[in-house]
Amino acid sequence: MPRFFVDSPLEPGDVLTLPDEVARHVQVLRLAAGDSLTLFNGRGGQHEAELVELGRRSALARIGAFEPADAEPPYRITLAQGIAGGDKMDWLIEKAVELGVARIAPLAAARSVVRLSAERASRRHAHWQAIVRAACEQCGRNRLPDVDAACDFSKWLETLPAPADDGAMRLMLSPRAATAFASLPAAPPAAEVILLIGPEGGLSREEEDAALAHGFAPLSLGPRVLRTETAGMAVLAALAARWGGW
Numbered sequence: 001m002p003r004f005f006v007d008s009p010l011e012p013g014d015v016l017t018l019p020d021e022v023a024r025h026v027q028v029l030r031l032a033a034g035d036s037l038t039l040f041n042g043r044g045g046q047h048e049a050e051l052v053e054l055g056r057r058s059a060l061a062r063i064g065a066f067e068p069a070d071a072e073p074p075y076r077i078t079l080a081q082g083i084a085g086g087d088k089m090d091w092l093i094e095k096a097v098e099l100g101v102a103r104i105a106p107l108a109a110a111r112s113v114v115r116l117s118a119e120r121a122s123r124r125h126a127h128w129q130a131i132v133r134a135a136c137e138q139c140g141r142n143r144l145p146d147v148d149a150a151c152d153f154s155k156w157l158e159t160l161p162a163p164a165d166d167g168a169m170r171l172m173l174s175p176r177a178a179t180a181f182a183s184l185p186a187a188p189p190a191a192e193v194i195l196l197i198g199p200e201g202g203l204s205r206e207e208e209d210a211a212l213a214h215g216f217a218p219l220s221l222g223p224r225v226l227r228t229e230t231a232g233m234a235v236l237a238a239l240a241a242r243w244g245g246w
Contacts, residue, residue, distance in 0.1 A: 002029055003038040003046070003140070005133045010039055010047045014063045023059040026051065037061065042136070042144035045069060071140045073100040073245035075188035079232055080105040082199030083150060085113035088229045093128050093147065097135035099236040100245050102192075103146040104128070109153045111201030116150055125149045153207055160194075163215030167191040170216040173198070173235065174208060175225050177218030181238060184219075188243035197232045 004022045016039075018026065031037070033051050039061065040046040048064035079101045083089055093104055106128070108116065116124060128147045136144055151159075163170065169189050173196065196203075196216055203211070212218070219235075226234060240246050 001036055001038050002026075002031065003040065003137045005137055005144070006039050006041055008041060010041055010063050010066075012047070012063050012065055015052060016049075016061050016063060018059045018061055020057070023057065026054065026059050027056075039063065040136075040142045042133075042142070044143055046142050069140075069142055072102075072143055073188075073240060073243070075193060075239075075243050075245065076102040077193045077195060077236065077239070078103040078105060079236070080107055080156070080194055080196045081232060082107050082109040082153075082197060082203065082228060083112050083114050083116070084199055084228050089114075089124075089128075090131055092229050092232065093131050094135045095233050096236060097132055097141065097145055098139045099233065100141075100240060101145055101236065103148070104132075105148045105156060106150045107153045107156055107199075108150055109199050109207060110204040112199040113201075114199075121150045153203075154210065157210055157214050160214055168215075169193045170196070170211075170214070171219045171235075172196040172203070172208065172211050172216040173221065173231050174218040175202070175220070176208075177220040179218060180220055180222070181235070184239075184242065186242065188239075193239075195232065195235060197228060200228050202228075 006019060006022060031051055033054050035051045037049050038046050039049045045066055045068045047066055049061040050064065051059060052062050053060040079096050081092060081104065083106050084092060096104055132145055132147050168191050196211060
């Protein structure tokens with residue numbers, strides 16, 4: 001059944017004018033009045049719905065019963081990702097949502113290939129938010145992960161609370177790390193996990209030192225150096241298998 005995100009309250013029995021982008025998608029799928037669909041607003045759960053009217057540029061749907069469906073993993077992970085070039089960042093965000101992250105923090109690091117002006121950064125942020133919504137529609141998540149606006153690496157570190165204050169598990173992937181992935185606990189922590197990954201060129205020595213000073217533990221994925229778009233997805237998938245996220 002087609003699933004669509006709508007940023008509005010959903011009450012059984014109400015007839016809702018679907019957002020323009022959803023109406024266009026309904027047209028592309030060649031749905032017709034009387035067809036069923038699923039609507040969710042990112043706040044948990046989903047609603048059955050029925051198309052009741054379909055125009056050339058608009059669509060109306062009647063909201064049906066609420067279903068308390070939940071596809072969230074039993075842990076909370078923030079992916080702090082050095083901004084990757086080309087289409088890699090889009091792919092990263094889409095796959096991270098599918099793998100259950102709760103938040104994505106795009107970071108402009110010293111070795112980042114991409115440099116975003118304020119105007120371009122604003123456009124990219126809106127684009128990344130659209131990717132998150134589409135990924136949730138596809139994968140069945142009913143809670144939207146947060147995606148932050150792009151932030152300078154050092155400024156982002158300054159926004160973090162003292163490690164002792166939030167109790168978060170802070171992990172930094174590094175080819176120089178001696179601690180292996182297998183050393184992580186077998187059960188998910190109660191507090192948040194922050195996974196820090198550099199851009200294509202990795203984090204600089206100074207950035208790694210700064211992260212260490214902010215409570216990040218360096219983590220190794222073994223003898224092979226993975227690309228930035230591979231490393232995070234590998235860890236997220238491995239943690240899902242280890243911590244019951246599948």
